Amino acid sequence: MSVPEKKLWAAWSRFLNGLVGALLIGFLVPILVVVAVSFQSKSYLSFPPTEFSLRWYQQFIGNDDYRSAILNSMLIGASAAALATIAGISTALAVVRAKVPGSTIVSALSVAPAILPQIVLAIGLFPISVWLGLQGTLWAVILAHAVIGLPFPFITVCGALASYSNRIEIASMTLGANSFQTFRLITFPMIRPAVIAGFIFAFAASLDELVLALFLSSPSTRTLPLLLWEQLNFQVTPEIAAAATVILAVTSLLILAATLLPRLGKDN
Amino acid sequence: MKHRSFLLYLPITLLLTPFFLAPMAVIGTQSFSGQQGIAAEYAKVVTDQGIRTVLYNTFYVAAMVTIFSLLIGYPIAYVLARLRGRWATVGIFLIFLPFWASTVIRSFAWMILLGRKGPVNSILVGIGFIEDPIRFIDNGLGLMIAMTYIMVPFIVVPILNGLRTIDPNLSRAAAVLGANPLRQFLAVTLPLSLPNVAVGCTIVFVTSLGFFVTPSLLGGDLTVVSMLISEQANRLLDWPLASALAIIVLLLTIVIFALLRFSQLASRRTGKAQAGVFA
Numbered sequence: 001m002s003v004p005e006k007k008l009w010a011a012w013s014r015f016l017n018g019l020v021g022a023l024l025i026g027f028l029v030p031i032l033v034v035v036a037v038s039f040q041s042k043s044y045l046s047f048p049p050t051e052f053s054l055r056w057y058q059q060f061i062g063n064d065d066y067r068s069a070i071l072n073s074m075l076i077g078a079s080a081a082a083l084a085t086i087a088g089i090s091t092a093l094a095v096v097r098a099k100v101p102g103s104t105i106v107s108a109l110s111v112a113p114a115i116l117p118q119i120v121l122a123i124g125l126f127p128i129s130v131w132l133g134l135q136g137t138l139w140a141v142i143l144a145h146a147v148i149g150l151p152f153p154f155i156t157v158c159g160a161l162a163s164y165s166n167r168i169e170i171a172s173m174t175l176g177a178n179s180f181q182t183f184r185l186i187t188f189p190m191i192r193p194a195v196i197a198g199f200i201f202a203f204a205a206s207l208d209e210l211v212l213a214l215f216l217s218s219p220s221t222r223t224l225p226l227l228l229w230e231q232l233n234f235q236v237t238p239e240i241a242a243a244a245t246v247i248l249a250v251t252s253l254l255i256l257a258a259t260l261l262p263r264l265g266k267d268n
Numbered sequence: 269m270k271h272r273s274f275l276l277y278l279p280i281t282l283l284l285t286p287f288f289l290a291p292m293a294v295i296g297t298q299s300f301s302g303q304q305g306i307a308a309e310y311a312k313v314v315t316d317q318g319i320r321t322v323l324y325n326t327f328y329v330a331a332m333v334t335i336f337s338l339l340i341g342y343p344i345a346y347v348l349a350r351l352r353g354r355w356a357t358v359g360i361f362l363i364f365l366p367f368w369a370s371t372v373i374r375s376f377a378w379m380i381l382l383g384r385k386g387p388v389n390s391i392l393v394g395i396g397f398i399e400d401p402i403r404f405i406d407n408g409l410g411l412m413i414a415m416t417y418i419m420v421p422f423i424v425v426p427i428l429n430g431l432r433t434i435d436p437n438l439s440r441a442a443a444v445l446g447a448n449p450l451r452q453f454l455a456v457t458l459p460l461s462l463p464n465v466a467v468g469c470t471i472v473f474v475t476s477l478g479f480f481v482t483p484s485l486l487g488g489d490l491t492v493v494s495m496l497i498s499e500q501a502n503r504l505l506d507w508p509l510a511s512a513l514a515i516i517v518l519l520l521t522i523v524i525f526a527l528l529r530f531s532q533l534a535s536r537r538t539g540k541a542q543a544g545v546f547a
Contacts, residue, residue: 020347024362030377087279094276117478119494120514124291208370225372244373255368
């Protein structure tokens with residue numbers, strides 16, 4: 001290659017890097033706009049905000065609808081993630097360790113809820129939830145969210161189990177531990193980071209889910225995304241932006257914990 | 269021993285049988301239980317002009333979002349794949365930060381950004397690019413922008429994984445043989461990354477088919493199939509039609525993923541055959 005041609009390609013490479021850098025930073029803009037709008041004083045959405053104010057946060061804190069929706073979302077998220085994690089761990093053990101027959105189809109079914117459009121599940125779950133007398137209770141949403149949360153702990157725990165040899169488990173069994181003792185003393189400590197990560201991802205999936213909540217909840221079991229959704233369809237005020245900012249902050253902390261905890265575990 | 273290990277399937281059976289498999293069976297039966305006959309709902313889907321338009325819109329939006337996501341996601345993955353150490357982590361972190369914001373919130377962000385008096389219109393009018401504000405929300409463009417924004421991380425991750433497994437010596441060999449960077453890319457990197465491009469595109473396309481929140485908020489007059497299903501079930505109480513539409517979406521999802529799997533297996537087989545020739 002001649003020297004000017006080389007320079008041209010180097011320039012192109014720098015241009016590409018710059019473009020991607022700009023794109024990545026641009027990805028943050030919509031989020032930052034929501035945060036900025038939440039601190040404005042006007043009662044309609046204007047950008048850029050002219051005057052700094054916390055009035056929408058005050059209104060958000062004083063709003064009982066938000067308080068009960070946050071409580072519902074936390075309760076549903078934690079319960080659904082717990083159920084999903086238990087099912088995920090035990091299925092991953094069956095598929096990766098015990099090699100129980102039927103593992104191919106069970107794996108496919110465990111991942112399917114992540115791919116299936118939620119509206120399809122919602123349409124099918126509604127009659128069942130009515131029939132079981134769960135409609136309008138927290139359980140209807142918890143069980144639905146446990147299904148859509150299942151793929152996360154299943155995938156993370158499968159990954160953790162595949163990453164180390166089962167020889168230590170066999171050693172534990174040889175030394176006289178039964179399978180429950182082996183799980184509690186050997187397997188669980190090995191997969192704990194993956195379990196925590198899977199739990200948090202399932203929790204976050206529940207926190208974000210709207211369609212199933214739309215079909216399965218009643219006004220008293222309304223979740224946070226559902227309340228935001230109703231408000232957006234009713235009247236758009238900066239209070240929604242304030243609520244969104246608080247949710248963003250909480251979710252970011254959760255995700256940070258999910259990514260950092262496994263690393264801390266490794267150091268110990 | 270072997271019998272007891274089946275007990276490990278107990279939790280997932282208790283969870284998925286009533287709350288995943290039974291719902292699928294319910295929509296299956298409901299879709300055939302319309303009052304006008306067994307296959308009446310499916311006939312309606314094929315003949316009704318309105319429903320056909322909705323299905324067309326859904327495919328059109330999903331296809332456009334897939335193309336946009338690929339055009340934006342490939343360069344991002346390409347640059348991230350060549351980064352090492354801390355910068356690679358920062359790049360992946362930046363890509364995933366908005367990914368964890370709720371879909372409702374991200375759609376809301378684009379409602380602000382693309383509004384008639386929003387920042388995008390102000391900037392475009394300000395620099396004299398357009399005279400009147402663009403009505404992003406009415407023409408489907410705003411919907412596609414917001415959905416692309418949401419879907420890009422889904423396509424970056426598989427392509428990035430694919431690019432990272434390509435042996436850098438292959439490009440070096442091409443360079444030694446006189447290929448300029450463009451030819452190195454076209455002849456080596458691009459073809460080797462295509463299987464992962466296919467995975468990313470499939471994930472984006474299928475996910476886009478099922479979108480509900482973003483089209484409802486940003487679609488304007490444009491209706492997609494999820495909105496139609498919800499409307500039929502909630503407002504018009506036409507559960508058989510809603511179920512038939514849901515079954516169609518379900519089957520489409522399965523068929524598209526089966527096609528992907530099939531093409532993966534087929535290419536692996538030809539890959540092995542080629543490797544056999546070289547051996």
